[in-house]
Amino acid sequence: MKPALFLLPCLLASCTLTGGPVKSVPSSGTLPFSEAVQVGQTLYLSGQLGLDAQGQLVPGGVRAETLQALSNIEATLTRQGYRREHLVKCMVMLRDMKDFAAMNEVYGSWMRRPYPVRSTFGGADLALNANVEIECVAAR
Template sequence: MTTNKNMITKLAKLSFSALLGFGVMVSAQAAPTPTNPTNPTIIQSKPIFFGDGGEYPFSSAVRVGNTLYMSGQIGFKDGKLIKGGIKAETKQALDNINGVLLQYGYQKSDLVKCMAMLTDMDDFGDFNEVYKTELNKPYPVRSAFGVASLAANASVEIECIAAK
């Protein structure tokens, strides 16, 4: 029950942040209480950009308040796409996401939203099989899209948001 309450709190923070725009975070105190009769506290937070895409024009992640927005990850290892198909690429993409999370002080349990892009929706079952072994319940909310192509001819790209 506590885990579900924590996830709901994370999602509420994320939703308020999205509604109010980049640079704004709402505290976990979502409703007035007898000890705090005021409305939620709004805390201004300037985006902090982390890493860079090397020769590509993007950051690896941006933190706004306690929310970490991560760039999409494909199955790259040592500068090249790994071989082995959708399962291997999904595992490596999730390993890369975990590396970004750890680098900036987060963990997999802080994930609140993931978006998966697959070049072949027939791979959806294999993707889910790996996804379920790499992440734990309660799973982050997720969207999945079929796309025509991805960078480096990847089969899957995964983009996530984490919140503390």
């Protein structure tokens, strides 16, 4: 069986997979999740909103929030020794699918080829009344 099939039990037990132990990076706040979890050479990032350094949604709607969320992702990648070129999978959640084109324009200009695979879906409510949330996986 491939190591990825054992991911959840390993995360729960902090076991070692091919490539190294599970390493968790706590979030900067008091919320009960990690900013990122590294398993071997794969880095799983929690979803990012378009929050500024003070934890407030940036003004300007979905375009500004998308750019800020991507900047937050890049900051997390950098802190963990990864680059945006290491991104292999992203999931974008939009409060309103009518914002798809605007989000996609910002996302497309920020990402580098080869683009990571991506899923995009709409949801009625996102945390903090955000317009967009982006979650990614990076691998070396």
